[in-house]
Amino acid sequence: MGNLVSEVNSLADGWGKKWPAPAKLNLMLRIIGRRPDGYHLLQTVFQMLELCDWLSFYPVEDEGVSLKNPIPGVPEQDDLTVRAAKLLKKHTGCHQGVCIEIEKILPMGGGLGGGSSDAATTLVVLNHLWELGLSVDELMLLGLELGADVPVFVFGYSAWGEGVGERLTAISLPEQWVVIVKPECHVNTKEIFCAEGLTRDSKPIKIADFIAGDDRNDCAQVVSKIYQPVEDALKALSFYAEARLTGTGACVFAQFGSKEAAEVAFNALSLDWQVFLTKGLNRSPLYRMLE
Ligand SMILES: C[C@](O)(CO)[C@H](O)COP(=O)(O)OP(=O)(O)OC[C@H]1O[C@@H](n2ccc(N)nc2=O)[C@H](O)[C@@H]1O
């Protein structure tokens, strides 16, 4: 870790503050084709959630990028926050360094986009703290180099997503209560996109079709077949409301019209599962804080 600059002269403008890196849900996910490089072309609905990781950024006296508390099992140089900060430095020629602290709340390999959101918050906040002046569009393009889920978190709105998830249109969705169940397994996104039985030729739909109820996730069948805990979680949650997979899993979720109804499911499922109770948001809490 680099030498931390004295905090006294730095806290005023956002250094040392806790910034949110929200989770997302894929409220539906259709695979409509494949690019020549193997990446899949999707249609998806991203919904931002109140549930967040929290990141803090500390100035250092050298140019280094380091972590205050590396995530167990993730080498520091592979951490998406470190990669995001280095990419931003390389892209802009910025000579400043940073030490990043991560308070990890979101389960890894959960389909909630935690690593991607950590990367996006790093891009957006360092652009602000280092006064680099990049636009949201420029940051989204940089983010895409780190992962297909990064651009939507930089965009900062619940969105209709196309392409690999980088062609985004903000949409306004009901900000419902959500119960998320995390089965005891990590799903590897690449494994699912490589799976033999995966549907890759779904017919494209329109936003209106989704709103009318077409909300299937093309990965769900394959994921449930390979990961029994996901199948079990879907079954357990569907006792309370329609249960769906987010992204390539492992998490499954259900939406509720009231906090009370969500709490009934949350309390009962907490006895046997890791469960989160949260709320959908149309605007990312990161931008609510920045603005
Ligand atoms: C499933 C989603 O979470 C839905 O939002 C995303 O499409 C996945 O986004 P992500 O986790 O940021 O994925 P990346 O880190 O970009 O890609 C991981 C791997 O998944 C495969 N991949 C990913 C996204 C995509 N549209 N097609 C793919 O085939 C690629 O093999 C890639 O090497």
Ligand SMILES: Nc1ncnc2c1ncn2[C@@H]1O[C@H](COP(=O)(O)OP(=O)(O)OP(=O)(O)O)[C@@H](O)[C@H]1O
């Ligand atoms: N800051 C980070 N937080 C979480 N994972 C990270 C981070 N940096 C690197 N990773 C790596 O990224 C992998 C995927 O983590 P992530 O939490 O983004 O999964 P996910 O929620 O399934 O993502 P997605 O929904 O985008 O597919 C982890 O297994 C880990 O090896």
